[in-house]
Amino acid sequence: MILDLNFAEVEEYVATLNEPKFRAKQLFEACTLLKNLDEISNLPKAFKEKIKDEYFSYEIVAHLKSKDGTQKIAIKLADGSIVESVLLSYKYGYTVCVSTQVGCRMGCKFCASTLNGLKRNLTPGEILLQILYFNRILGGDLKTRQVTNVVLMGCGEPLDNYENVAKFLRLASAPEGLNISQRNISLSTCGLVPNIYKLADDGFSVTLTISLHAPNDELRKTIMPIANAYKIEEILKGCDYYFDKTGRRICIEYSLIEGVNDKPECIRELASILKGRSCHVNLIPLNSVKEKKLMGVTRKKAYQIAGQLEKMGISATVRRTMGEDIEGACGQLRNKVGGENA
Ligand code: SAH
Secondary structure, eight states: OGGGOOHHHHHHHHHHTTOOTHHHHHHHHHHHTTOOGGGOSSSOHHHHHHHTTTSOOOEEEEEEEOTTSOEEEEEEOTTSOEEEEEEEEETTEEEEEOOOEEEOSSOOTTOGGGTTOEEEEOOHHHHHHHHHHHHHHHOOOSSOOSEEEEEEOSSSOGGGSHHHHHHHHHHHHOTTTTOOOGGGEEEEESOOHHHHHHHHHTTOOOEEEEEOOOSSHHHHHHHOGGGGTSOHHHHHHHHHHHHHHHOOOEEEEEEEBTTTTOSHHHHHHHHHHHTTSOEEEEEEEOOOOTTOOOOBOOHHHHHHHHHHHHHTTOOEEEOOOOOGGGTOSTTOOOSSGGGOOO
């Protein structure tokens, strides 16, 4: 698929078609604007005929708009798989929350994305497509694209699809492409430790976000199966390594689940393991997922907990919940249309 290719690869591809070099730039620009073949006016018909099998195809099968301005789309990919993506509108611009896999195999007890397991990995171009689509509907040309920030927090575990995600990050940040600064891209992981090291060693500088959700391994194992594979201590060591290599402060995600991880002793323990580390805690009252029994805390309690952490010297904020009415909030995305069941 053409969107999987970077500019140099598009040039090679065009060369194999025995077409002049300047066609590569035209083709790459058309792809970046997500133009359908019939919308590209500067490419000859014969050329379009040659590339039509490599060109992208997708269908938007649902498009929901929340009261708060959040939009969620369900995209049907070439093989019929469906992925969801969310557009969040902030004062500074637009953020797209992308999915990295069709489904997920991590099995976190509170998350809708993992309900039916993993179907398949997304390719770099299929991840990119989600941003391109929102740019397309927001309008703008190559210089004035509206999506400035990206979070890898949709369906899937990005570090469980490392090579494709790595290429996606390069594509999204390429100056000749979307040119989104890696500083404006957040990669969220439940903590696949070896790939945290790999991300640092491969020279990425995205914001690393760790879905911690518990201050000790015993509690973490009850809600996140991945805790059986990697200890919190190993994850935090990986974070220290990432920080040393990149200078980027780590973000710790902590979804507050009523009666599970919100007790004062949990919060004290959280503060003690994070003490002295360059990180920021993002608290979020758990969003409801209808198949799951777990409940979120009230926002008031979340603010109290943030205050408690701040008093212990840990920087913490409560994340705004957006798009909950369209099941577009954290942990509510799935590989089904608009929240339908399997
Ligand atoms: N697999 C990656 C990214 C996807 S989830 C990861 O684990 O980080 C993005 C964030 O939403 C994660 O922090 C995840 O733990 C959190 N999340 C999942 N379900 C949630 C829910 N029901 N309410 C609030 N946050 C949730």
